[in-house]
Amino acid sequence: MKEAMVPYCTIVEFEWDETFDHDAFASTVGAAGDELPDGCLSRVSSIDATGARMNEVWRSGEDARAFAEQSKPSLKGQSCLPHLESPASR
Numbered sequence: 001m002k003e004a005m006v007p008y009c010t011i012v013e014f015e016w017d018e019t020f021d022h023d024a025f026a027s028t029v030g031a032a033g034d035e036l037p038d039g040c041l042s043r044v045s046s047i048d049a050t051g052a053r054m055n056e057v058w059r060s061g062e063d064a065r066a067f068a069e070q071s072k073p074s075l076k077g078q079s080c081l082p083h084l085e086s087p088a089s090r
Contacts, residue, residue, distance in 0.1 A: 007041060008061040015051040022047055028071060029054065037070075039063025 014025070026047060036043055042057040058064040 005060060008058040008064050010054070010056045010058065010064050012054045012056075013051060014053075018049060025052065037063075037067045040067065 029045075029052075039059045040056055040063065041059060043054065044056075045052065045054045056064070058067075
């Protein structure tokens, strides 16, 4: 019997102030219209002066974790972002 794949949804919110580099953030996580990362089925995002909201649907939790791990080093350097943890470490 083949195991059914269940999509995995992530909802991430970031908050920042006017000194934050929005362009660097967008290039790290992917700007609107960019190709989706491997395993990401859908992404709805909003970036404005106060923060960003990202709703993503992934093929699996493993795909979401892989993208989080890949993005983590770039996002860690942003001093105004909250402490980032891998979904696997929760």
